[in-house]
Amino acid sequence: MTQDVEMKEQQVPEAPSNSVSSTTPVLQHLKEIAALIETGAYAREVRRILRAVRLTIALRRKLKASIISSFLNVALAPGSEAHTRLSSYLPKDDENDMEVDTASSATQTTVKHSPELEIYCYLLVLIFLIDQKKYSEAKSCSSASITRLKNLNRRTVDVLASRLYFYYSLSYELTGDLSEIRGNLLSLHRVATLRHDELGQETLLNLLLRNYLHYNLYDQAEKLRSKAPRFEAHSNQQFCRYLFYLGKIRTIQLEYTDAKESLLQAARKAPVAALGFRVQCNKWAVIVRLLLGEIPERTVFMQKGMEKALRPYFELTNAVRIGDLELFKNVAEKFATTFSSDRTNNLIVRLRHNVIRTGLRNISISYSRISLADVAKKLRLDSPNPIADAESIVSKAIRDGAIDATLDHVNGWMVSKETGDIYSTNEPQLAFNSRIAFCLNMHNEAVRALRFPPNSHKEKESAEKRRERQQQEQELAKHIAEEDDDDF
Amino acid sequence: MDPKLTEVSQLFERFKAALVRNDFDTCSKLLSQLKILLIEFKSLPPLFEETPNAVQELTIARDIYEHAVVLSVKMEDQDAFERDFFQLKPYYTDVGSRLTQSPQEYPILGLNLLRLLVQNRIAEFHTELELLSANALENTCIKHAVELEQSFMEGAYNRVLTARQTVPHETYVYFMDLLARTVRDEIAGCSEKAYDSLTVKDAREMLLISSDQELFDYIKEEHPEWEVKNGLVVFQKAKESAPCKEIPSLQLINQTLSYARELERIV
Known part of the structure; x- marks a missing residue:
């Protein structure tokens, strides 16, 4: 819940600036978007349609039933199948503003609408229904749109289709029937693969992973993920999501190093506005790092807007850092509800072992010789035979290289070894090498991530265009934020 | 039915x-x-x-x-x-x-x-x-x-x-x-x-083996590098990470070359 509140606080300052700029009525905007889609469909320019979707998201909060129904009258031929079906989802209000209706009938009625526009109308109605929390209507609307989509094979529809897939899954998730559509999503994914619709594949793969992970079906998710075709990511948001799901799967399967990499990358790549998503990524990343025996820096927990959500994880980290089993248990109990709603409970249980290790390391650093009875007391092992437990725990830690010590069974004590001069080994060189490799890799990835719009080298951006582009970027960021708001 | x-x-x-x-x-x-x-x-x-x-x-x-x-x-x-x-x-x-x-x-x-x-x-x-x-x-x-x-x-x-x-x-x-x-x-x-060494009796208890003979058989089969003498089982410690005497030259050359290549790409 806290995440929601914070999301709204963040968005408040942005909203007014947007409404000031758009003085024209919403309907006019929608018509412009429709024109954009028509030209996009005609010229086969996917970019225009992408832009239309973005503009729609900006209008999202201002949509009303009356506006949408009059837009439908303009966009779709009244009496056509799509028109009647879509209108039936919209609630009829009595105070239907007459002037809007007459205005629309006065304007030209498109005789033949493109399939893109029809799909767009589905998308618009669906977004509206979800925003109005009319989930059962949203479900039937999305199902109808998916049936319609299956018969369309046009590259210009792909962008709209991938958005529809997302809302289709979302509407089922909101009513808790995610398992119903799994078969459908799988067949859609297959179709998208056959049609080389990479954006659709990307979106559907993520939706499927989300679907599986919703029911904790990590095995199936991993099998699908490893077999699905891979390609260069088309959409940054989808790639972020993919990385997050991948990180989760790897965490469960104990591949912590890889998991950490994906989770941190997801958190880094996610746009600043997508706070809810970043919080989730950070929660998982913190646990994975703890499981790896690392202690996350304090700054991780102090990121803007995240302090409250990460608080339980902060205290957990503290307990692990000190190596106090008692404190760890208390924290785990205190925040049990948070952890179980984050579904990290089982991971927290795994951490117990790390707490003991850290405690042991602290002891081994502070004492050159200590009896096993004292070790057991310091670690607060509550078991019927603490000394024997301590002995075997210490011996395992020695074997795993966590501490450098030897045991003396006859006298029952642990003798720590002098720490040798690390600079006389190859160790520093290896560490240095891995850091250099990391930096170089980072640079290469940054270069690869640069994108240039087509023809950018021919015409210089005018001031007007730049403003427009900046506005678009802002909208995009906001749009991603909203989506992630839906997600969590 | x-x-x-x-x-x-x-x-x-x-x-x-x-x-x-x-x-x-x-x-x-x-x-x-x-x-x-x-x-x-x-x-x-x-x-x-x-x-x-x-x-x-x-x-x-x-x-x-x-x-x-x-x-x-x-x-x-x-x-x-x-x-x-x-x-x-x-x-x-x-x-x-x-x-x-x-x-x-x-x-x-x-x-x-x-x-x-x-x-x-x-x-x-x-x-x-x-x-x-x-x-x-x-x-x-x-x-x-x-x-x-x-x-x-x-x-x-x-x-x-x-x-x-x-x-x-x-x-x-x-x-x-x-x-x-x-x-x-x-x-x-x-x-x-x-451990550096354990008495035979302790080793037997720890490994949950009932007789000395079984212990010796186990050692012979699984860990032939352990030594048994004077009623003690002596373990051969694995080689410590000894101070590096030799410079791993080939590896270093390879690394340096790859840095040079990467840097060239940046400049």
């Missing part, structure tokens, strides 16, 4: 009787007959058709596979266990809501966890664990396996061994014995690193 269903249930009765007698040959023969008969039921996975007898058919199929799992444990056949368990699983996960819960469900799930632990398939162990509800985790059979895994990871091996006395179900004993063997190897591996 459907004639096919009657046939299956009669055969199943014979199978159960044979299982009680521990007559494994008859059991496996009957089981393969049963499995062939089950194929004809359309209500079973993977078709899940809604037939009038669906619930009865599902229940008896679940019963049969549960017994098959128990049989595989008695026959100490781990591969058969895995096969039968995977055939059984859909009955718990996919149609679990339509049937009354089987009393055998948790013991069998726990047994599977234990098997994964014995086979050291920890990743799969955790994947299975994620599928269990908070309720299931409270069950003694499941808890037993979960706690074992924890003790195992921590290194509290004697806790693993004492858990053998508190098995929640008689079928668990077989896997617990296997686990004891794994634990012995683990302890041997740890002791080797942790």
Whole structure:
């Protein structure tokens, strides 16, 4: 819940600036978007349609039933199948503003609408229904749109289709029937693969992973993920999501190093506005790092807007850092509800072992010789035979290289070894090498991530265009934020 | 009653009787007959058709596979266990809501966890664990396996061994014995690193071996590098990370060259 509140606080300052700029009525905007889609469909320019979707998201909060129904009258031929079906989802209000209706009938009625526009109308109605929390209507609307989509094979529809897939899954998730559509999503994914619709594949793969992970079906998710075709990511948001799901799967399967990499990358790549998503990524990343025996820096927990959500994880980290089993248990109990709603409970249980290790390391650093009875007391092992437990725990830690010590069974004590001069080994060189490799890799990835719009080298951006582009970027960021708001 | 269903249930009765007698040959023969008969039921996975007898058919199929799992444990056949368990699983996960819960469900799930632990398939162990509800985790059979895994990871091996006395179900004993063997190897591996030497008596106690002779045989077979002299078992310490005398020149050259190449690309 806290995440929601914070999301709204963040968005408040942005909203007014947007409404000031758009003085024209919403309907006019929608018509412009429709024109954009028509030209996009005609010229086969996917970019225009992408832009239309973005503009729609900006209008999202201002949509009303009356506006949408009059837009439908303009966009779709009244009496056509799509028109009647879509209108039936919209609630009829009595105070239907007459002037809007007459205005629309006065304007030209498109005789033949493109399939893109029809799909767009589905998308618009669906977004509206979800925003109005009319989930059962949203479900039937999305199902109808998916049936319609299956018969369309046009590259210009792909962008709209991938958005529809997302809302289709979302509407089922909101009513808790995610398992119903799994078969459908799988067949859609297959179709998208056959049609080389990479954006659709990307979106559907993520939706499927989300679907599986919703029911904790990590095995199936991993099998699908490893077999699905891979390609260069088309959409940054989808790639972020993919990385997050991948990180989760790897965490469960104990591949912590890889998991950490994906989770941190997801958190880094996610746009600043997508706070809810970043919080989730950070929660998982913190646990994975703890499981790896690392202690996350304090700054991780102090990121803007995240302090409250990460608080339980902060205290957990503290307990692990000190190596106090008692404190760890208390924290785990205190925040049990948070952890179980984050579904990290089982991971927290795994951490117990790390707490003991850290405690042991602290002891081994502070004492050159200590009896096993004292070790057991310091670690607060509550078991019927603490000394024997301590002995075997210490011996395992020695074997795993966590501490450098030897045991003396006859006298029952642990003798720590002098720490040798690390600079006389190859160790520093290896560490240095891995850091250099990391930096170089980072640079290469940054270069690869640069994108240039087509023809950018021919015409210089005018001031007007730049403003427009900046506005678009802002909208995009906001749009991603909203989506992630839906997600969590 | 459907004639096919009657046939299956009669055969199943014979199978159960044979299982009680521990007559494994008859059991496996009957089981393969049963499995062939089950194929004809359309209500079973993977078709899940809604037939009038669906619930009865599902229940008896679940019963049969549960017994098959128990049989595989008695026959100490781990591969058969895995096969039968995977055939059984859909009955718990996919149609679990339509049937009354089987009393055998948790013991069998726990047994599977234990098997994964014995086979050291920890990743799969955790994947299975994620599928269990908070309720299931409270069950003694499941808890037993979960706690074992924890003790195992921590290194509290004697806790693993004492858990053998508190098995929640008689079928668990077989896997617990296997686990004891794994634990012995683990302890041997740890002791080797942790101690300089142990008296023969201590080593015997630690490795849970009853006589000196068995200990010597074990050492000869598993760890020929250990030495036994003056009533002491002396471990050969692994080579310490000795100060580096030689410069790994080839590796360094390679690294430096790759830096140069990367830097050239940047400039």
